[in-house]
Amino acid sequence: MGGGTGGFTTASKAIIDVLRQRSRHYAFASPMIPSVVGATLEAFKMLDENRDLIDKLRNNAKSFRT
DSSP: OOGGGOOOOOOOHHHHHHHHHHOGGGGGOOOOOHHHHHHHHHHHHHHHHOTHHHHHHHHHHHHHHO
8 A cells, every 4th residue: 555655465474484585675664654554544434435436446447357
């Protein structure tokens, strides 16, 4: 969700270990800044309150696939 401001990965311990060993970006990772977290929470709140946006996204994705 944060774009170039950081993020996180969830996976099994084995995959995380491989990523830590081989991922160059792991050494330069940074946490998400508060404004990005706030904007993300607000976006989720908007999607929760108005399903029209999700329906539009699904219809657009279906249209692009066909």
